[in-house]
Amino acid sequence: MATIEQQNFINKLGIPARADFERTNILPSLIIAQGILESGWGKSALAINGNNLFGIRGDFNGESILGTDKDIDRNGNPIPVIVPFRKYPSFAESIKDHADMLTKPRYLKVVQAKDYKQGAQALFDSGYAGDVNYPAKLIEIIEKYKLHEWDQVEIYHMVVSGDTVSLLAKKYDSLIADIKRWNYLNDKYVIKIGQKLRVK
Template sequence: MRQTERNPLQTLLLFIVALAFGFGTLIQIADQSKPDQQLDIHYQSLTTAADIIPLTNPTRAIAYTSVVSLDTLPVADKKQRFIALLLPAILISKQKHQQQRLKLDKILASKKPTSPEQTWLNQQMALYEVTTPSQLKQRMINLPNSLILAQAALETGWGSSRFFVQANNVFGIWSFDPNEKRMMASQQREGRKIYVKRYDSLLGAIDDYFLTLGRGSAYKELRQAARKTQNSQQLIRHLHRYSELGEDYIQRLATLIRHNNLKQYDQYHLQNKA
């Protein structure tokens, strides 16, 4: 996306916003200062793992609509291709959410929102299940790429799980609504069938992941911590309620981040539009 000239006051405000949401997003915020700016997303399906576009930084805005199992690939190749699959969608989703946060800040700073702004605000409050704009602001968090990649790798077995391949479900998000797209799990819980959500793309899974963490009461501590730091090793401590594994889940995430040097991806950002 094309950068625009800014006066010193705008630059200062952007810096303050970057501090609020973490230094890791500074470049993305600077490039996305217009809250209603549209993203140029390329949707693509996969036939084989060879179709995965190699990862670069800056990263192309690609959202894969179908994936293939990476289970048969050599370990190093599997991990590299998995990250190339997921990171573009993560960056797109984070940029979308950053634009929403900026839009919310603009609305909160105005004395009287316009009718379209009030409509958008009402929709977002309903989506995040809150009753006030200030509560909404607390729910819209940013997370480091390394944390998201670690959870994605753990939940999918680096792109080999059935939910990932057949439903684009990256984080094992369950479905309780028979009217939404979903697939049945092979196991049951207390004699009852379990379903997981089915997404149209990996981007849809990432968007829903942010929504899940944004409105779930179990992740209040995570949201509070994310407003103070973007250090993934510190933030994962607040994910003990994400999985039944509890503390073991946190240790596995920590190991994934450390052994695979996932923090290197925290500085990745999307390409500007030509």
């Protein structure tokens, strides 16, 4: 069970992560768990001084802070280096920037993940992290703090020509019965162009 401080942090990450879900299809639970794990609940120097939750290098709109990271030398040994890290105006910008990075082709399986377990494994398989225990750590955080509840996001679709309830159910991986129930459709479930339907 989360402390009040932890729950406040979860909410601070969860709200923008959920808002980004419709744009990126990346599960909010994954983003929140990554933020918790990689920033030490927002207590890392990068998070405190630069709102940088995920340790992304470089600059953001020309803003950066210096921090310590590890590179690999010719012999494969880790060596400490001082490099610029992106400095964000808020956690929300850090989350959006991170989500944008995860929409690159190499992370396609993360975007396609149907649940947090698939997503956690996809992050590792895509080369996001070198720690073989990274997926297990994310899953443990998600389940301990019930972060999967943030994945229950309602999605709406504006009906266009050619749409049918069965096609929309297939497209959004939903059940026809659920779409009918959510939208109070009768057994004939006739839908009209321009109609806004809940599909997830």
